[in-house]
Amino acid sequence: MSANPKKVVIAMSGGVDSSLAARILVEQGYDVTGITMKLWGYLDTGGQPTHDSNCCSLDDINNAKAECASLGIPHYTLDMSAEFKQIVMENFVSEYKAGRTPNPCIVCNTEIKWYGLLNKLDDLGVDYLATGHYARKVKHETSDSWVIGRGKDTVKDQSYVLWGIRSEDLERTLFPLGDLAKSEVRQLAADANMRTADTPESMEICFVPDNDYRRFLNQQYPEVIASSPPGDFVNSKGEVIGQHQGVFNYTVGQRKGLGLATGERVFVNKIDVENNIVHVGDKKETEARRFLVNSCNWLIPESYLMDKPVKVQIRYNHEAKPAHISRLSQDDVQVVFDHPENAITPGQSAVFFLDDQVVGGGIIKSV
Amino acid sequence: MLFFIPSSASFNYVPAMKQADSIYLDHAAATFLLPVVQDHIAEWVQNKTVNPSSIHGKGRLAAAQLDQARQDVASVLGAKPSEIIFTSGGTEANNLALVGIAESLEKQGKHIITCTTEHPSVLESCKQLESRGFRVTYLTTDSKGNIDLDELRNSIEDDTILISIMWVNNETGLIHPVHTIAGIAKEHGIKFHCDAAQALGHIPIRADSLGADAITFSAHKIGAPSGLGVLYIRKGTSLERQIQGGGQESNHRAGTQNLLGASAFAKAIQFHYDHFQEHEAHFNSVMIHLQNQLLTMSGVQINRGKDGYSPHILNCSFHNIDGEALFIRLDMKNISVSNGAACSSGSQAPSHVLSALGIEDSLAQASLRLSLGLDTSIAEIDQFCDELEDILHSIKNEKR
Numbered sequence: 001m002s003a004n005p006k007k008v009v010i011a012m013s014g015g016v017d018s019s020l021a022a023r024i025l026v027e028q029g030y031d032v033t034g035i036t037m038k039l040w041g042y043l044d045t046g047g048q049p050t051h052d053s054n055c056c057s058l059d060d061i062n063n064a065k066a067e068c069a070s071l072g073i074p075h076y077t078l079d080m081s082a083e084f085k086q087i088v089m090e091n092f093v094s095e096y097k098a099g100r101t102p103n104p105c106i107v108c109n110t111e112i113k114w115y116g117l118l119n120k121l122d123d124l125g126v127d128y129l130a131t132g133h134y135a136r137k138v139k140h141e142t143s144d145s146w147v148i149g150r151g152k153d154t155v156k157d158q159s160y161v162l163w164g165i166r167s168e169d170l171e172r173t174l175f176p177l178g179d180l181a182k183s184e185v186r187q188l189a190a191d192a193n194m195r196t197a198d199t200p201e202s203m204e205i206c207f208v209p210d211n212d213y214r215r216f217l218n219q220q221y222p223e224v225i226a227s228s229p230p231g232d233f234v235n236s237k238g239e240v241i242g243q244h245q246g247v248f249n250y251t252v253g254q255r256k257g258l259g260l261a262t263g264e265r266v267f268v269n270k271i272d273v274e275n276n277i278v279h280v281g282d283k284k285e286t287e288a289r290r291f292l293v294n295s296c297n298w299l300i301p302e303s304y305l306m307d308k309p310v311k312v313q314i315r316y317n318h319e320a321k322p323a324h325i326s327r328l329s330q331d332d333v334q335v336v337f338d339h340p341e342n343a344i345t346p347g348q349s350a351v352f353f354l355d356d357q358v359v360g361g362g363i364i365k366s367v
Numbered sequence: 368m369l370f371f372i373p374s375s376a377s378f379n380y381v382p383a384m385k386q387a388d389s390i391y392l393d394h395a396a397a398t399f400l401l402p403v404v405q406d407h408i409a410e411w412v413q414n415k416t417v418n419p420s421s422i423h424g425k426g427r428l429a430a431a432q433l434d435q436a437r438q439d440v441a442s443v444l445g446a447k448p449s450e451i452i453f454t455s456g457g458t459e460a461n462n463l464a465l466v467g468i469a470e471s472l473e474k475q476g477k478h479i480i481t482c483t484t485e486h487p488s489v490l491e492s493c494k495q496l497e498s499r500g501f502r503v504t505y506l507t508t509d510s511k512g513n514i515d516l517d518e519l520r521n522s523i524e525d526d527t528i529l530i531s532i533m534w535v536n537n538e539t540g541l542i543h544p545v546h547t548i549a550g551i552a553k554e555h556g557i558k559f560h561c562d563a564a565q566a567l568g569h570i571p572i573r574a575d576s577l578g579a580d581a582i583t584f585s586a587h588k589i590g591a592p593s594g595l596g597v598l599y600i601r602k603g604t605s606l607e608r609q610i611q612g613g614g615q616e617s618n619h620r621a622g623t624q625n626l627l628g629a630s631a632f633a634k635a636i637q638f639h640y641d642h643f644q645e646h647e648a649h650f651n652s653v654m655i656h657l658q659n660q661l662l663t664m665s666g667v668q669i670n671r672g673k674d675g676y677s678p679h680i681l682n683c684s685f686h687n688i689d690g691e692a693l694f695i696r697l698d699m700k701n702i703s704v705s706n707g708a709a710c711s712s713g714s715q716a717p718s719h720v721l722s723a724l725g726i727e728d729s730l731a732q733a734s735l736r737l738s739l740g741l742d743t744s745i746a747e748i749d750q751f752c753d754e755l756e757d758i759l760h761s762i763k764n765e766k767r
Contacts, residue, residue: 074695076695076698120692123693
């Protein structure tokens with residue numbers, strides 16, 4: 001690289017992925033600085049300091065610091081807990097309160113990791129933001145826009161959670177792990193004797209380390225729970241078949257934990273907050289083809305997508321399926337799958353793919 | 368590099384760790400080891416020094432060295448050797464003074480007076496005592512950090528047992544009128560503790576003339592290694608010990624003594640007192656230069672008055688600047704300062720001292736503590752100010 005290498009900030013969680021990404025950037029000749037964002041404290045979330053093994057614990061911050069020290073690059077911890085609480089946690093709570101199922105990781109990526117951090121990085125005179133996501137930044141040929149390609153590791157691919165990155169922010173983004181498989185990342189980390197080589201995978205929501213969001217809401221936002229009283233389970237015939245424990249406890253497509261002894265498998269197919277009713281039925285009744293999406297972000301001009309064949313992914317573990325999208329109003333975009341899909345869940349993200357590349361997305365508003 | 372010329376053979380201060388491309392303005396956090404201390408350590412590691420509590424010959428030798436260190440420290444401070452307790456640092460000394468004195472006087476009263484701008488090691492000790500039934504009055508300050516002595520007098524109650532006020536504030540450099548406070552305490556038969564960690568080396572402290580019952584000192588603030596503190600405790604002042612074990616430190620503090628730390632501290636304090644006037648002239652002239660340079664910059668607020676401040680600490684705030692970004696940019700240029708707020712977990716709570724001074728959170732967050740050392744030169748200050756101006760300029764311009 002030239003005598004004046006580009007300045008990159010790598011967002012580091014203290015895990016193996018972002019630590020190896022930092023190492024790769026250093027080897028590529030960038031002027032690299034590690035940043036760990038302090039997003040929440042165990043005490044704020046009712047967790048146990050000694051039990052937390054996820055990002056934002058002291059151990060993880062220290063891991064990130066140590067990896068940077070061994071690379072000879074600076075590391076800083078930025079306290080973004082106020083923004084995180086105000087934007088990510090409040091959204092998480094209000095979505096559940098509204099009978100929807102949020103994906104806080106996506107809100108965090110969009111608003112904190114990219115928009116918020118890049119805003120801070122402007123003050124530092126940094127050229128690029130890098131993360132350890134398994135995704136690729138690629139040029140969409142016809143529109144000449146940057147879009148997000150799937151990571152080489154199809155199992156670890158995280159392109160779905162990155163749809164909200166603003167186009168101008170993606171321009172300034174690097175994904176050093178896009179061409180690596182997770183197993184290669186671990187091997188490279190082990191070869192380099194990195195202390196994070198064996199850090200466990202984080203699968204759950206970082207601020208709900210025990211994976212029990214009901215416990216989290218109960219402890220941290222009791223006023224929200226108090227405003228979500230028990231109500232009726234109603235089947236497709238309009239019959240009340242039981243009592244639910246408050247709408248925040250349920251998600252569309254849910255079967256377990258309903259406490260209904262109907263003798264057959266029933267699934268939640270709709271949550272009606274206004275009337276405090278949780279609708280249930282057989283699996284077929286959770287299927288739909290058409291739904292509305294809002295809060296959209298576009299990485300290529302909309303005109304490339306409207307009324308054209310695209311693929312749409314409706315949750316993290318869903319395989320993107322053929323669909324057509326069209327604009328209904330200034331706020332709403334309609335998605336119609338070619339074939340019915342199970343459990344299209346309000347609050348989750350619908351991500352639009354063109355040629356296996358993320359070109360946009362939005363939040364599922366209603367089915 | 369130094370503007371003052373060594374006047375005697377023993378005064379050979381040569382900055383050892385100095386790198387041309389780095390500027391260190393965080394001497395109030397820890398300053399570099401003095402050459403006289405480096406020499407002492409180099410000698411010391413050659414010796415096979417053992418536990419000073421051992422009663423065999425080698426132990427007695429170690430005990431004699433410790434005794435010598437204690438005597439040296441006592442003589443410089445105008446104290447008796449038996450009044451010097453070696454601790455693990457200033458924090459432990461403050462904990463020991465606050466909790467140790469309060470516990471020993473519990474039967475006489477349960478009221479303590481301190482100030483909102485004290486060091487956390489004092490404030491947290493007070494909180495602990497509050498949880499055990501003591502009452503604590505936290506004196507508020509004016510916008511410079513001064514306490515009102517009338518308010519202090521009015522806060523004294525029948526069962527007030529202890530007043531604890533620091534000599535020099537560690538974030539702003541403000542000097543408190545501790546002689547007067549010691550007088551007020553004495554008048555009312557109340558014990559007075561003074562945290563002098565930031566005053567040592569900058570004020571010619573004499574325990575006998577201050578009239579305090581307990582005084583805290585810290586080694587790494589004056590060029591000795593960290594891990595050593597001193598609590599001066601006036602003869603006759605009762606003190607419950609806080610660390611249990613053997614009878615070391617006249618039964619005030621159990622645990623094998625840090626002999627290297629104690630002897631290094633003795634060398635360092637002696638050095639400072641021997642060269643006090645030269646040092647004072649150096650700090651004053653560099654500080655005046657720094658202050659004058661900062662005054663020429665726009666958007667900089669200097670949280671410091673003309674008089675009544677230690678010449679090694681200057682706190683300043685930057686309007687419309689992200690403090691984190693400023694700190695990181697300076698660090699990227701190898702300029703070390705303190706933003707007075709970052710803790711190990713990265714939480715950025717605004718400084719309790721600046722908050723107590725009425726500085727709003729956003730401005731407190733954009734504040735730096737600049738602190739000078741013996742080797743800080745005028746040229747370094749100029750270089751620092753140039754870099755600072757560049758950074759402030761680019762932060763303002765690069766905002767999208």
